[in-house]
Amino acid sequence: MNNTTQPIVLYGVPFSQPVRAVMWLMLYKRTPFEMVLINPGSKGETGSRNPAYLSKNPGGTIPTIEERDTGFVLGEAHAIMCYLSNKYAWNDVYPADHRLRAKVDWYLHYHHRNIRDASIGLVAPKIRKDLDIPEATQQAARATLTKALHALEAGWLAESRYLTGAQLTLADFAAYVEIGQLQPGYTNVYDFEPFPKVQRWLDNMKQVDGHDDVHVVLAELGDISVEPPAMETIKNANKNALRTLKEKLAELTP
Numbered sequence: 001m002n003n004t005t006q007p008i009v010l011y012g013v014p015f016s017q018p019v020r021a022v023m024w025l026m027l028y029k030r031t032p033f034e035m036v037l038i039n040p041g042s043k044g045e046t047g048s049r050n051p052a053y054l055s056k057n058p059g060g061t062i063p064t065i066e067e068r069d070t071g072f073v074l075g076e077a078h079a080i081m082c083y084l085s086n087k088y089a090w091n092d093v094y095p096a097d098h099r100l101r102a103k104v105d106w107y108l109h110y111h112h113r114n115i116r117d118a119s120i121g122l123v124a125p126k127i128r129k130d131l132d133i134p135e136a137t138q139q140a141a142r143a144t145l146t147k148a149l150h151a152l153e154a155g156w157l158a159e160s161r162y163l164t165g166a167q168l169t170l171a172d173f174a175a176y177v178e179i180g181q182l183q184p185g186y187t188n189v190y191d192f193e194p195f196p197k198v199q200r201w202l203d204n205m206k207q208v209d210g211h212d213d214v215h216v217v218l219a220e221l222g223d224i225s226v227e228p229p230a231m232e233t234i235k236n237a238n239k240n241a242l243r244t245l246k247e248k249l250a251e252l253t254p
């Protein structure tokens with residue numbers, strides 16, 4: 001089962017936070033994969049709401065992975081990251097010790113409807129106009145995010161370098177793709193001043209291998225705090241990010 005000879009296919013776009021988490025983990029582990037472009041929300045041929053994609057992931061979300069040689073298909077970023085860590089025995093980022101692993105799982109479950117609300121409240125309204133997210137939903141999401149960041153500041157990151165301890169784990173990749181996108185230098189849509197420990201963690205995460213490769217899309221997009229980006233800017237950011245990723249993957253392929 002571990003002897004998949006062909007690179008795993010990753011469906012998605014670099015703009016998607018959960019897709020970035022999977023991309024980052026695989027780059028960090030120097031594991032080649034094949035990126036197949038799937039546009040979230042589109043019913044077109046390469047869209048996440050096209051019947052061809054829905055037959056792989058009935059929820060119509062990205063990311064999904066597929067092993068061409070075994071036919072195995074899996075959706076949900078956190079399920080994918082746990083699966084890859086199990087498959088390749090990446091016990092540094094997903095510890096074998098049951099209690100340490102449970103802490104990582106704790107964060108991965110907590111993430112949804114908490115830290116994940118960063119995207120719903122602050123980024124998606126400017127990038128995914130098609131979602132037409134009501135103002136009340138955006139406000140609620142921003143409040144949820146702030147509450148969750150206080151929990152990180154006072155709890156998860158109070159005494160440790162990473163979210164679940166001294167070691168970088170899947171929890172950190174999952175959290176950073178949401179929180180990191182809000183920083184100055186990227187979208188610049190959130191004030192981190194009340195969260196010094198979160199800021200320290202953000203700085204540490206920037207040093208993790210693969211960070212810059214995965215975040216090209218946000219560097220290209222730039223500050224969206226005043227004006228929402230033009231569609232052309234979004235398209236170009238994705239295009240350039242995919243080009244960088246291809247170059248990086250070519251380096252990894254023997």
Ligand SMILES: N[C@@H](CCC(=O)N[C@@H](CS)C(=O)NCC(=O)O)C(=O)O
Pocket residue numbers: 015016017018040041042048049060061062063075076077078
């Ligand atoms: N819980 C899912 C969330 C995935 C998700 O929401 N992805 C968005 C893109 S960031 C998506 O595919 N949206 C589909 C749509 O807008 O129709 C995961 O972590 O994989």
